[in-house]
Amino acid sequence: MSDLHGQGGRAGAAPLAPGIETVGPDAPQFQVAAAHPRGMERRVALLFIVGLLGFAGFGAAYWQNSTNYFLGLSLGVGFLGLGAGMVAWGKYLMPRGPFSESRHPLGPSVEEKEKFVEDFASRGKVALQRRGFLVKLLSLASAVFGIVAAFPLLRSLGPLPKKLFYTTAWRRGSYLTTAYGRRVHVDDIDVGGVLTVFPGDDIGGALSQTLLIRVGQPGENVVTEPSRANWGPDGYLAFSKVCTHAGCPVGLYQRLTQQLLCPCHQSLFDIGPGRPAVPVFGPAPRPLPQLPLRVDSRGYLRARAGYDEPVGPGFWERGGTT
Numbered sequence: 001m002s003d004l005h006g007q008g009g010r011a012g013a014a015p016l017a018p019g020i021e022t023v024g025p026d027a028p029q030f031q032v033a034a035a036h037p038r039g040m041e042r043r044v045a046l047l048f049i050v051g052l053l054g055f056a057g058f059g060a061a062y063w064q065n066s067t068n069y070f071l072g073l074s075l076g077v078g079f080l081g082l083g084a085g086m087v088a089w090g091k092y093l094m095p096r097g098p099f100s101e102s103r104h105p106l107g108p109s110v111e112e113k114e115k116f117v118e119d120f121a122s123r124g125k126v127a128l129q130r131r132g133f134l135v136k137l138l139s140l141a142s143a144v145f146g147i148v149a150a151f152p153l154l155r156s157l158g159p160l161p162k163k164l165f166y167t168t169a170w171r172r173g174s175y176l177t178t179a180y181g182r183r184v185h186v187d188d189i190d191v192g193g194v195l196t197v198f199p200g201d202d203i204g205g206a207l208s209q210t211l212l213i214r215v216g217q218p219g220e221n222v223v224t225e226p227s228r229a230n231w232g233p234d235g236y237l238a239f240s241k242v243c244t245h246a247g248c249p250v251g252l253y254q255r256l257t258q259q260l261l262c263p264c265h266q267s268l269f270d271i272g273p274g275r276p277a278v279p280v281f282g283p284a285p286r287p288l289p290q291l292p293l294r295v296d297s298r299g300y301l302r303a304r305a306g307y308d309e310p311v312g313p314g315f316w317e318r319g320g321t322t
């Protein structure tokens, strides 16, 4: 209501209350500061366009993975254009005032309130209605910024994992291969020995890493559970090396107790008879997946099939896939 009562008189306007003067839309307070409003409008529009282009440039630079230099520059130009346009609009294209209100009519009558509403409706819109174009441009620049602001959220999440976490590179017939690319022969490891192995086409793969352990004697078929009767030929067993707690490599084998130890949070997995890497201590929520093995006609160890469940942390239990 600050624009109701001014210090200048209004020709022909009825006073709102005795002793209170009102001013009309032609009063000096309602005039804009710009000497040439049209020209100022164009300059403000130009600033908004600069801001719009800056934000759009930031979006494009982010999408293209551009350098921080261009990201900062384009974002800076966007904010600078938008901010400068808003300041110029407020300073030069809005009624300049000053506006004041008489203090004594603290309790307006019903008639005064009605008069106020009527008066505001007739003059309050004056300042804004003329700037429809700028309002639209400001809205457009803000909308572009809003969209661009979502880019970091959308793009920085990285690529979709798709089925990456559900399968590994192990397939039926994959050779058990060392980190140096050498195929593992059945005579390579002594009883009690362990070796980290990978499928031949994914050497070093984080999800494919597998611990090969010779727990039994040559010729002995090691059975961890009845449904895996032929998974452990010639004394060998193989388990995913990715801990089911938080994904650390489970690389420590205690031969005497036949347990695997994860060094991160001390989860213990029992690989004794009838215990297919069942966790017996620590936070690991489920057993290590077992890789079924066979020995081919030349004595090389190969996968009988890939893992039959996802390897790694317990996310999968929450996802209902196991």
Ligand code: FES
Residues within 6 Å of the ligand: 243, 244, 245, 246, 247, 248, 262, 263, 264, 265, 266, 267, 282, 283, 284
């Ligand atoms: S990651 Fe293995 S116990 Fe935590």
